[in-house]
Amino acid sequence: MSSETKQILTTDGIPLEVSLKKAERKNKIKAFLLVAPLLFFLIITYVFPIGDMLFRSVDDKMVTQMLPKTFKAMENWDGQELPEEEVFAAFHEDFIKLVEDKREGKLSTQLNYTKNGFKSIIKKLRRASKKFEEGNYKEQIMSVHKRWADVEYWRAIQRRAPEFTGQKYLKGMDMYVNEEGKIVSVEEDRRIHRVLWLRTLEIAFFVTVFCFLMAYPIAHLLATLPMKYSNLLMICVLLPFWTSLLVRTASWMILLQQQGIVNDFFVGIGLVADDNRPEMMYNKTGSYVAMTQILLPFMVLPLYSVMKTISPSLMRAGKSLGGTPFVAFWKVYFPLTIPGIGAGCLLVFILAIGYYITPALVGGASGTLISNQIAFHMKSTLDWSFASAMGLMLLSGVLVIYWLYNKIVGIDNIKLG
Amino acid sequence: MIFTATNVLNSKITSMNKEFVKFDKVDKSYDGKVLVVKDLQLDIAEGEFVTMLGPSGSGKTTCLMMLAGFETPTHGEIYLDGKAISSIPPHKRGIGMVFQNYALFPHMTVYENLAFPLRVRKVSKDEADKKIDKALSMVSLQGFASRMPGQLSGGQQQRVAVARSLVFDPQLVLMDEPLGALDKNLRESMQYEIKHIHESIGVTVVYVTHDQSEALTMSNRIAVFNDGKVQQLSSPDELYEKPVNSFVAEFIGENNTFAGEVSDISGGKCKVKLSNAEILANPISVKGKGERTTVSLRPERALINPDGKMDNIHKGKIEEVIYHGDHTRVRINLLGNPEFILKVPNSSSNLDIKLGNEINIGWNSDDARALDPK
Numbered sequence: 001m002s003s004e005t006k007q008i009l010t011t012d013g014i015p016l017e018v019s020l021k022k023a024e025r026k027n028k029i030k031a032f033l034l035v036a037p038l039l040f041f042l043i044i045t046y047v048f049p050i051g052d053m054l055f056r057s058v059d060d061k062m063v064t065q066m067l068p069k070t071f072k073a074m075e076n077w078d079g080q081e082l083p084e085e086e087v088f089a090a091f092h093e094d095f096i097k098l099v100e101d102k103r104e105g106k107l108s109t110q111l112n113y114t115k116n117g118f119k120s121i122i123k124k125l126r127r128a129s130k131k132f133e134e135g136n137y138k139e140q141i142m143s144v145h146k147r148w149a150d151v152e153y154w155r156a157i158q159r160r161a162p163e164f165t166g167q168k169y170l171k172g173m174d175m176y177v178n179e180e181g182k183i184v185s186v187e188e189d190r191r192i193h194r195v196l197w198l199r200t201l202e203i204a205f206f207v208t209v210f211c212f213l214m215a216y217p218i219a220h221l222l223a224t225l226p227m228k229y230s231n232l233l234m235i236c237v238l239l240p241f242w243t244s245l246l247v248r249t250a251s252w253m254i255l256l257q258q259q260g261i262v263n264d265f266f267v268g269i270g271l272v273a274d275d276n277r278p279e280m281m282y283n284k285t286g287s288y289v290a291m292t293q294i295l296l297p298f299m300v301l302p303l304y305s306v307m308k309t310i311s312p313s314l315m316r317a318g319k320s321l322g323g324t325p326f327v328a329f330w331k332v333y334f335p336l337t338i339p340g341i342g343a344g345c346l347l348v349f350i351l352a353i354g355y356y357i358t359p360a361l362v363g364g365a366s367g368t369l370i371s372n373q374i375a376f377h378m379k380s381t382l383d384w385s386f387a388s389a390m391g392l393m394l395l396s397g398v399l400v401i402y403w404l405y406n407k408i409v410g411i412d413n414i415k416l417g
Numbered sequence: 418m419i420f421t422a423t424n425v426l427n428s429k430i431t432s433m434n435k436e437f438v439k440f441d442k443v444d445k446s447y448d449g450k451v452l453v454v455k456d457l458q459l460d461i462a463e464g465e466f467v468t469m470l471g472p473s474g475s476g477k478t479t480c481l482m483m484l485a486g487f488e489t490p491t492h493g494e495i496y497l498d499g500k501a502i503s504s505i506p507p508h509k510r511g512i513g514m515v516f517q518n519y520a521l522f523p524h525m526t527v528y529e530n531l532a533f534p535l536r537v538r539k540v541s542k543d544e545a546d547k548k549i550d551k552a553l554s555m556v557s558l559q560g561f562a563s564r565m566p567g568q569l570s571g572g573q574q575q576r577v578a579v580a581r582s583l584v585f586d587p588q589l590v591l592m593d594e595p596l597g598a599l600d601k602n603l604r605e606s607m608q609y610e611i612k613h614i615h616e617s618i619g620v621t622v623v624y625v626t627h628d629q630s631e632a633l634t635m636s637n638r639i640a641v642f643n644d645g646k647v648q649q650l651s652s653p654d655e656l657y658e659k660p661v662n663s664f665v666a667e668f669i670g671e672n673n674t675f676a677g678e679v680s681d682i683s684g685g686k687c688k689v690k691l692s693n694a695e696i697l698a699n700p701i702s703v704k705g706k707g708e709r710t711t712v713s714l715r716p717e718r719a720l721i722n723p724d725g726k727m728d729n730i731h732k733g734k735i736e737e738v739i740y741h742g743d744h745t746r747v748r749i750n751l752l753g754n755p756e757f758i759l760k761v762p763n764s765s766s767n768l769d770i771k772l773g774n775e776i777n778i779g780w781n782s783d784d785a786r787a788l789d790p791k
Contacts (some may be wrong), residue, residue, distance in 0.1 A: 316487055317520035319507040321534035322585065328508070331533070335524045 057168050057389035063110050063160040066103065067094045071161040079158060082151050088138040099126055115156035121145045168389035200369040203287055204352035210292040211299040211348045212341065219303035237300050245294065249361045252290040256281040282364025290358045295351055299344040306340030342409045350398050370394060437463035437621055438589065443493035445479050453479050455645040461623060466615050468624045468632040471642030481591050481625050486510050513582030513590040517597055519574045521566040527577050528562035534585040552580040555614060572603045579611065592624045596631065608634050629669050641665050662702060663788040666713040673757050675712040676790065679703050686782055694752045697728050697782035702789050709790035714780060716758045723779030730779040733757065735772055745770065751778055
């Protein structure tokens with residue numbers, strides 16, 4: 001019994017565990033060195049950009065830094081009535097400095113994001129401030145424009161005091177913080193993002209469903225055909241992969257336009273009248289058709305790799321035990337393909353939810369997705385923090401889906417090949 | 418012992434339907450060029466254990482698949498209990514089947530696997546539970562009902578597969594090389610287990626294998642397949658002792674051969690002229706003088722230094738001696754055949770078996786079967 005509890009020593013008298021660790025250390029270092037380049041690459045290309053994006057989306061230091069004295073003076077203000085002279089004086093001091101640096105324009109843009117109407121009154125203040133006399137700035141500023149005497153505008157300035165803000169996220173969901181500091185939705189006719197989010201989910205969902213319905217039989221055929229035919233079919237499935245995404249989308253534009261081949265065909269077989277050709281592009285239909293075709297291989301391949309491993313004798317066993325072909329399929333074959341279905345659907349859905357080029361080209365106004373909106377803010381309005389916020393919302397949406405999938409199906413069940 | 422048990426069973430079978438399964442002039446071709454099965458004529462009696470034995474590509478598995486309904490005969494008809502079954506789909510044939518790789522449903526527990534055939538037959542849950550219990554105890558796997566197939570060893574999976582094929586009380590069970598994936602010891606014990614199950618429930622079994630010892634151990638009758646044809650259909654002992662052609666003689670057990678020409682045939686014996694000698698043999702498939710023939714002789718039928726009663730005695734030179742524990746294999750250069758094998762039991766009788774010795778070898782002409790030339 002004592003030998004069991006005694007520490008085991010090697011022949012040299014070193015404890016076995018120590019000796020083992022020593023022997024394995026070299027391997028561990030080697031393994032780390034092997035993955036180090038990839039790790040380094042990932043940190044630079046993935047962790048930093050996402051961290052930067054997260055930071056940008058909540059960063060609101062600009063106004064804080066432009067009006068430091070004002071915000072300091074405002075600390076004692078309760079926001080009920082107009083602030084005291086002290087605040088006006090501090091604001092005047094900050095403002096003069098901004099005018100000297102020619103940065104008052106930026107301030108007006110920033111404050112205008114918070115409340116409309118700042119642009120004109122800041123312009124007026126700049127002109128008037130040149131003739132200001134020392135002392136009693138409250139009176140002088142209030143006399144520039146009646147809005148400067150409106151407590152709402154001063155509250156708007158105060159709301160920009162914190163260095164960080166979640167406003168961009170609220171904006172992404174068509175919400176904002178109102179004058180009373182409550183989170184409310186914007187007026188119905190100005191809600192654009194919610195529609196986009198819902199449309200993105202809807203299109204991604206249906207594209208996934210269409211892909212699944214089309215890919216399942218193809219994958220089954222691929223897995224069961226003799227090698228010489230299945231290779232040919234596999235090339236057909238993979239062919240789109242070797243063609244540029246842009247070319248494929250453009251060819252869909254040729255096919256789907258009103259004077260396009262598909263419409264010509266429909267007219268030719270008398271399905272639709274020549275003067276009543278349906279719009280199949282620049283709307284949701286275009287996005288559905290083109291995205292389904294482009295994402296199809298991502299569904300076929302995981303399904304195929306799973307189906308390939310299912311022995312044909314299982315279906316035979318199901319039939320020989322008395323199951324009709326349908327029962328054998330539904331009770332035996334189908335459950336075994338679920339890991340492939342899960343992998344394919346997850347892959348297609350996640351790709352579809354962030355799809356950009358295709359909806360941008362064939363989606364038109366009613367077929368664009370949230371990613372197009374993100375690109376719009378990156379390129380046109382240059383509101384990067386808003387684009388970052390929406391990007392992160394998309395990312396967290398994907399993570400939620402991933403988490404749900406793991407809860408329901410289990411990520412270990414996924415088989416990609 | 419096995420042979421006598423088989424004979425008892427054979428006599429029991431005679432009272433039952435002798436044509437329970439009938440292959441009637443069945444041809445099968447996959448590509449329209451080569452016949453995999455040629456004009457197959459085979460009757461299997463009710464309650465019988467028939468093995469289809471043959472090298473790979475001999476058509477035995479194709480026959481089984483046609484019987485199960487996964488392949489259709491190109492020509493001819495298969496009857497099950499008097500009914501033509503070619504147009505009946507597999508799931509309506511009611512034939513149990515054990516597959517080569519078990520084909521257990523990996524996503525179902527053992528219980529669910531066994532319940533599958535009962536559920537599709539709408540058997541009530543109580544009755545199904547009883548049947549499943551019975552089937553599991555038959556293969557001594559009580560208490561394994563809630564396991565997944567992946568948690569079982571190969572032998573246990575095999576037993577589940579056997580239980581599943583029997584749980585819905587089919588009249589006929591097909592087994593397609595079911596023991597192929599097991600190791601030698603397990604295979605042997607499973608052979609006996611399957612044989613005992615067959616004997617206790619009296620189900621008709623058609624068994625496919627390429628392992629001759631498996632076939633000899635388990636079967637009432639063996640159909641030896643080669644080249645799409647049944648070469649011989651008989652009981653294991655007859656197959657071994659009385660092969661009807663040189664393929665069967667060669668395929669089943671060990672075999673010494675002499676190729677020669679019949680020089681005389683009379684009184685149930687024939688003389689066969691070899692290149693440098695003449696031997697007496699039993700004419701099985703030779704009819705007259707001048708025919709080419711292969712004479713086949715089992716190693717244990719030849720003796721060293723025989724007494725005078727044997728009608729073939731020739732001198733040979735010992736080329737190789739291999740010790741096998743219970744017996745010694747001796748390779749002898751005899752009558753121009755350097756591959757002549759003898760099995761000598763390791764008893765105390767000290768024969769003069771030494772490398773290079775010249776010794777006398779003798780056998781009865783009855784045991785030397787003159788078959789078709791190879």
